[in-house]
Amino acid sequence: MGVRQAQKQQSRRALLDAGLHLLEHQNLSSLGMREVTREAGMSPAGFYRHFRDLAELGVALVEESLASLHGMIRAALAEKGDAEELIDRTVELIAGHVAGHRAHVRFLARERHGGVQPVREAIAAELARFADEVARALGAQPESAGWSGADVRMLAELYVDHMVATAVAFLDADGPAAERRIARTACTQLRLISVGRRHWRDA
Amino acid sequence: MGVRQAQKQQSRRALLDAGLHLLEHQNLSSLGMREVTREAGMSPAGFYRHFRDLAELGVALVEESLASLHGMIRAALAEKGDAEELIDRTVELIAGHVAGHRAHVRFLARERHGGVQPVREAIAAELARFADEVARALGAQPESAGWSGADVRMLAELYVDHMVATAVAFLDADGPAAERRIARTACTQLRLISVGRRHWRDA
DNA sequence: CAAGTCGGCAAACAGTTGTTTACTGAATGA
DNA sequence: TCATTCAGTAAACAACTGTTTGCCGACTTG
Secondary structure: OOHHHHHHHHHHHHHHHHHHHHOOOOOHHHOOHHHHHHHHOOOHHHHHHOOOOHHHHHHHHHHHHHHHHHHHHHHHHHOOOOHHHHHHHHHHHHHHHHHHOHHHHHHHHHHHOOOOHHHHHHHHHHHHHHHHHHHHHHHOOHHHOOOOHHHHHHHHHHHHHHHHHHHHHHHOOOOHHHHHHHHHHHHHHHHHHHHHHHOHHHO | OOHHHHHHHHHHHHHHHHHHHHOOOOOHHHOOHHHHHHHHOOOHHHHHHOOOOHHHHHHHHHHHHHHHHHHHHHHHHHOOOOHHHHHHHHHHHHHHHHHHOHHHHHHHHHHHOOOOHHHHHHHHHHHHHHHHHHHHHHHOOHHHOOOOHHHHHHHHHHHHHHHHHHHHHHHOOOOHHHHHHHHHHHHHHHHHHHHHHHOHHHO
């Protein structure tokens, strides 16, 4: 890649980072582009060399944020061990992801139900695909023998929703004590679901 | 109450309704007060006779929205019957609440993680109190014999989170078919949790 | 080295914003 | 009835918004 394209991508990154930084304390729909370019150290008009809209920048941030989250999910699904261990490791993975990608997670939580339609839709679509992926992994486990496809799918949705809720809870933990409390709660809830799963056929 | 105060409260209502209406398609932090007063048929300066801020209007809307949700929760907790029936009735209650209070529910979903701190805090505090209330009700049930207070509390949190998630899902259902699918999923998930609860002690 | 591509800038545009000011006129209460 | 209170108004304020224009100068290509 030439020097030109490299410099351009560097500016693009500056815009994305500026946006991400500003979005830590406000909403995408209340973000101004002058604000973004100012934070990125660029003139207002320069913005248009990279994005048509602020919504377009938003969608780019969604892709970034969900890509990192996707990596975490695949890591969680790849874990091996008995149910108890697996739950603990998953919650640790979530905590680690939040610690390492605060801005991304906060952005997703904010805009998942935010005021910018294309962004909302992009998030919803990708989360649905995550649920598909989890459902596929669950279906391959021996514990799912005799489960209908629809039931596996609803279990996967429950897991994904719970994961997102847990990540958000970690987000506004205001200390290590609060973090541990959230982790314990999440583990217990997952254990409850796991127990329900084992005894599903009895009901 | 005198004619004066009645007229004032009517104007206040107009402002709240205007805000609620505009917030159906945008975020609180992107809302302008000129926009609100225009929608309410009032001059910009008149706003200050009722609220200091837009954040203050937001908090007022939070109180309204959570009051109606609170009513729904109390209704759900008051239901009697076996577990299966109870689950179905609860999900129906949620669906009915969303149908009757779309704007309120959408507002809560948007601003729960939105960019306006006092509003966010008001929602979080009230949802925590709802979890307390649910925990108290669960603790009084015979099924909770032998459960620790902390475990009951985490179960209550799971229920509240799930209720909110279900309400939001109903919100962007785009037809009766989608609504039924969401209701079925929610019921199945609740049944799974219920099974887990019954077999909790075995683990 | 020359011609062309193109990322970034400064300036200007018309609109819109939140907030303050002094005011009007109807409800209030002695 | 007459003075007072006060919800709502119109006008003006500086500050900011998104977008377009023409231009410069560093990179690229031949």
